[in-house]
Amino acid sequence: MAIGITELEHCTLATIRLHQPCSAYAVRQVFARSSTPEWSGSTGAIYPVIKRLLRRGLIEVEPQPDDPRGRRDLRVTPPGEQAVRVWIIDLEPWAAKATPDPIRTRVSFLDQLASDDERIVFLKEAEELTETMLEELRRTVEAVRAVHAAEYLAGRGAIHQLEARLKWLREVIACYGGAAVVNG
Amino acid sequence: MAIGITELEHCTLATIRLHQPCSAYAVRQVFARSSTPEWSGSTGAIYPVIKRLLRRGLIEVEPQPDDPRGRRDLRVTPPGEQAVRVWIIDLEPWAAKATPDPIRTRVSFLDQLASDDERIVFLKEAEELTETMLEELRRTVEAVRAVHAAEYLAGRGAIHQLEARLKWLREVIACYGGAAVVNG
């Protein structure tokens, strides 16, 4: 059992499985266009990951006529498919923790701002940015609705998360007397 | 203007400000005991960060009689306080994105499991783990309620996030016919 196989490696494996046969370049695009900022899909990350997955026999290069651009189509092997299943099923407890949120981090230091006015300015900005992200997310998620059920469901999860943040931010704004500033 | 100052550096600065005068060790404990898994508070991270903050003049060592254990009490300077305020106020758009969630990632690859039964097993496990984390979180957040208002509010944000995930997971379970398995 290969120890120390990372989230990125598992995620790359599952992504190849989903689009196979596909190139490393295609996997990069998927990460780069993802709505969450977990991985950039940088070449310096993906190509070494592909190399490791090949070495472990979890993926293989599809035999085919050489592409003039040097493209190599990849495919997940049966052990690779098994590795994906195990990764999903053997959910480790840490994975269920609340995820770090840069806005929440800042809120926890809110009393280091100079005044309630400053706090409200920050909170309103956070609210507006979250609203914008939510609108954009709704559009992109709706676009995959008909294409891919599981990806749509995951997108719904992200929407729930942003909606929860918005609800919470409004509670926090109320706490710091947001109404007074808005109506005054 | 110092470029490339990280979230961890800002977070360390704000934490020192909150507990000052305090040692690097105390800062480590705060990170280590945090309910979100963003940073471990490892020595290899904190001590170099402290060194950089000192070099930039954002913190200083409190002059005092030498502690036999070599303890050095730290304090945030006025420029350091300003840096914290700017960090909070100048909220960059990326910070409002939906945060990566390992459970959501797995859900997006759910059709790579072998059957609906397997999917339900995973989803129920995710639900249960999230419930456990939520209970634990509620306890720890309630404990800081009277002690520190802003930290309590941030904790409420984490609770909202886990509640949203739970609600979403139940929707997903319904999608994959969870009721059929439970009642059948």
Add this chain to the structure above:
DNA sequence: TCCATCATGTAAACAGTTACATGATTGC
């Protein structure tokens, strides 16, 4: 013809973790 995109890959930098190393203090 030129630019955007497709397609590969490496080298250096960077940020953080783990493991190691040292030593004092406190409580049992």
Add this chain to the structure above:
DNA sequence: GCAATCATGTAACTGTTTACATGATGGA
């Protein structure tokens, strides 16, 4: 006396990003 905790710090490792490097294809 011994273990847990307090307290500092470094070295090696890991997993990313950024920047660099090369070249083909397709469309304006």
